[in-house]
Amino acid sequence: MKGIRQLAEHLDISIGTVSRALNGKPDVNEETRKRVLEAAESLGYVANQSGRALRKGTTGVIGFMMQTGSEITGQGDTFFMSVFDGVQTVFARHKLDLVALLCSSQEDPNDYLKRVVARGFADGIILSATRRHDARFELLAKRKIPFITLGRSLTDVGQPWLDLDFEGMAEASIDRLVARGHKHIAVTRPHDDMNLGYVFEDQCRATLARHGLNLDARHVFRSTPNEAGGYQIARELSALETRPTAIVLINEAITVGLYRGLVEAGIKPGRDLAIIGRQSPHSQFLSPRLTSFSLSLRDLGIALAESLLATMPAFAEIYRERSARCLWPMDLVPGESD
Amino acid sequence: MKGIRQLAEHLDISIGTVSRALNGKPDVNEETRKRVLEAAESLGYVANQSGRALRKGTTGVIGFMMQTGSEITGQGDTFFMSVFDGVQTVFARHKLDLVALLCSSQEDPNDYLKRVVARGFADGIILSATRRHDARFELLAKRKIPFITLGRSLTDVGQPWLDLDFEGMAEASIDRLVARGHKHIAVTRPHDDMNLGYVFEDQCRATLARHGLNLDARHVFRSTPNEAGGYQIARELSALETRPTAIVLINEAITVGLYRGLVEAGIKPGRDLAIIGRQSPHSQFLSPRLTSFSLSLRDLGIALAESLLATMPAFAEIYRERSARCLWPMDLVPGESD
Numbered sequence: 001m002k003g004i005r006q007l008a009e010h011l012d013i014s015i016g017t018v019s020r021a022l023n024g025k026p027d028v029n030e031e032t033r034k035r036v037l038e039a040a041e042s043l044g045y046v047a048n049q050s051g052r053a054l055r056k057g058t059t060g061v062i063g064f065m066m067q068t069g070s071e072i073t074g075q076g077d078t079f080f081m082s083v084f085d086g087v088q089t090v091f092a093r094h095k096l097d098l099v100a101l102l103c104s105s106q107e108d109p110n111d112y113l114k115r116v117v118a119r120g121f122a123d124g125i126i127l128s129a130t131r132r133h134d135a136r137f138e139l140l141a142k143r144k145i146p147f148i149t150l151g152r153s154l155t156d157v158g159q160p161w162l163d164l165d166f167e168g169m170a171e172a173s174i175d176r177l178v179a180r181g182h183k184h185i186a187v188t189r190p191h192d193d194m195n196l197g198y199v200f201e202d203q204c205r206a207t208l209a210r211h212g213l214n215l216d217a218r219h220v221f222r223s224t225p226n227e228a229g230g231y232q233i234a235r236e237l238s239a240l241e242t243r244p245t246a247i248v249l250i251n252e253a254i255t256v257g258l259y260r261g262l263v264e265a266g267i268k269p270g271r272d273l274a275i276i277g278r279q280s281p282h283s284q285f286l287s288p289r290l291t292s293f294s295l296s297l298r299d300l301g302i303a304l305a306e307s308l309l310a311t312m313p314a315f316a317e318i319y320r321e322r323s324a325r326c327l328w329p330m331d332l333v334p335g336e337s338d
Numbered sequence: 339m340k341g342i343r344q345l346a347e348h349l350d351i352s353i354g355t356v357s358r359a360l361n362g363k364p365d366v367n368e369e370t371r372k373r374v375l376e377a378a379e380s381l382g383y384v385a386n387q388s389g390r391a392l393r394k395g396t397t398g399v400i401g402f403m404m405q406t407g408s409e410i411t412g413q414g415d416t417f418f419m420s421v422f423d424g425v426q427t428v429f430a431r432h433k434l435d436l437v438a439l440l441c442s443s444q445e446d447p448n449d450y451l452k453r454v455v456a457r458g459f460a461d462g463i464i465l466s467a468t469r470r471h472d473a474r475f476e477l478l479a480k481r482k483i484p485f486i487t488l489g490r491s492l493t494d495v496g497q498p499w500l501d502l503d504f505e506g507m508a509e510a511s512i513d514r515l516v517a518r519g520h521k522h523i524a525v526t527r528p529h530d531d532m533n534l535g536y537v538f539e540d541q542c543r544a545t546l547a548r549h550g551l552n553l554d555a556r557h558v559f560r561s562t563p564n565e566a567g568g569y570q571i572a573r574e575l576s577a578l579e580t581r582p583t584a585i586v587l588i589n590e591a592i593t594v595g596l597y598r599g600l601v602e603a604g605i606k607p608g609r610d611l612a613i614i615g616r617q618s619p620h621s622q623f624l625s626p627r628l629t630s631f632s633l634s635l636r637d638l639g640i641a642l643a644e645s646l647l648a649t650m651p652a653f654a655e656i657y658r659e660r661s662a663r664c665l666w667p668m669d670l671v672p673g674e675s676d
Contacts, residue, residue, distance in 0.1 A: 084406040097440075260623035
């Protein structure tokens with residue numbers, strides 16, 4: 001990758017002349033322009049956007065921060081790929097590009113974000129995997145970088161957010177199971193301090209209380225958000241003296257592991273244990289089909305992108321009707337598992 | 339996000355003095371330095387890396403290009419998330435950051451890559467989802483941007499590559515199934531022109547021929563690399579007059595859909611149809627457990643990163659023993675499905 005300086009040295013012409021030739025300015029003679037363009041082609045010249053970024057103060061890039069590793073955020077697989085597609089639909093209108101900022105499992109997310117901010121290549125940032133307390137919000141607010149969070153937190157710097165309606169899911173799930181006669185209902189939550197775990201467990205408990213029922217502490221299962229976590233929950237559940245008769249899964253990536261673990265323990269999903277979960281690429285292909293909460297991930301991505309742009313001066317006017325904070329509803333798709 | 343210019347204007351000091359204060363240079367008096375640092379803090383000053391990138395000619399960022407959308411490349415995201423973790427282990431040694439360059443399903447990958455290159459924010463690029471013919475290779479070679487491909491192609495510009503050993507997988511699968519008495523063996527491949535589909539089908543055919551067997555054209559199933567694709571294969575397979583007795587799946591994301599479709603058609607996986615596939619987070623939790631080919635995705639990511647760095651002058655010496663092209667072996671993990 002050659003820059004303008006190397007190109008100028010190679011041609012033995014001033015940088016200014018090379019720049020004017022490359023940018024089609026009129027005050028360059030035709031022969032020089034031709035020599036410059038040919039050399040640019042053969043040397044593999046790349047216009048350095050860093051220079052443009054410096055002048056314009058923008059990069060045209062929006063970053064989506066997510067964590068990598070085998071114990072990923074629990075949204076699994078195709079969740080992010082589908083959300084990204086919606087985000088990109090919006091960004092494409094404005095010639096903005098989305099890049100995923102990948103924070104390694106080995107690194108502290110706050111340190112990582114500090115470095116990303118210092119690199120200065122994103123005009124705005126989308127944060128995912130929000131924690132109960134999340135210092136990243138304060139960092140971005142302090143640096144005055146436009147951002148939105150996919151998920152809430154007790155940390156609140158007034159930023160826009162969009163979150164799945166876990167309260168609505170908790171309430172509808174518990175109501176449905178209680179109406180079907182269940183009194184011992186279990187819930188799952190992530191092993192770490194993701195904010196959604198608190199929101200979900202609290203609302204399940206409140207809804208059970210409304211029906212005069214308790215959430216037994218032994219019926220709150222914490223696990224990593226992956227198949228191994230689901231399998232482990234099945235083992236723990238099967239070993240209990242007082243087993244729940246139903247369970248609500250906050251995470252979609254644990255389902256196949258949970259099914260397998262239950263079957264091995266002689267507990268048939270849907271018959272011996274009612275299960276309500278979240279839709280995933282598998283949920284409709286499992287036997288029995290998972291009764292699950294679904295949402296359009298692409299539409300969620302669109303809303304996320306528009307709400308972020310609404311906070312950026314260059315785009316605010318276009319998206320001023322987009323609300324800054326939004327609980328995203330999920331729909332119950334009845335299956336065979338409850 | 340404020341830059342150094344705004345900071346200088348706010349303080350009514352020269353940019354040069356502000357820069358020296360921020361960078362801890364000695365020729366700034368203590369009071370000025372204090373004023374500058376306080377203003378930087380309160381205004382949310384961000385050191386603009388674009389300026390540094392211009393001076394140094396590097397950005398410290400490596401891009402990993404991948405496609406988004408619901409019909410993703412077939413590797414699913416846990417594949418990439420685990421590979422990324424390995425890649426980052428290597429990059430962390432050199433203070434390089436990995437970002438995922440997300441090409442929307444709506445956009446031509448070549449056009450997308452051209453724009454990314456023009457933005458100039460990556461020092462090197464990793465390409466995935468390589469096609470039978472892939473113009474991206476030529477684009478990057480021409481621009482002299484260091485890159486490696488995860489996957490091969492008929493297009494070859496001499497770049498380094500790393501690919502899964504699909505030939506080895508095809509050969510071992512067919513040998514194993516033939517040894518178990520199967521004569522009618524089906525294979526799957528992606529619906530599009532991913533290079534791996536050609537490599538895999540060709541090697542399956544060659545290995546069958548070695549055993550004096552044919553690959554029936556009706557036993558080559560093309561599908562999207564997702565659960566819906568697997569379900570569709572099961573429907574097509576069950577409708578055949580002459581059904582295969584075994585199938586080899588090149589893709590891991592189709593398995594749950596395939597299992598469900600087979601069960602609905604009264605075909606029991608492992609009993610009525612032998613299945614060999616690729617390991618995924620689910621494969622060991624399916625009933626019956628999938629006999630599958632596994633690999634360490636993290637180690638794959640480490641090799642990918644080191645091979646890329648071996649082509650970049652700043653790091654070449656450190657990684658000169660890393661081979662530029664490598665077929666990555668996969669191990670057969672026996673399950674209950676064949």
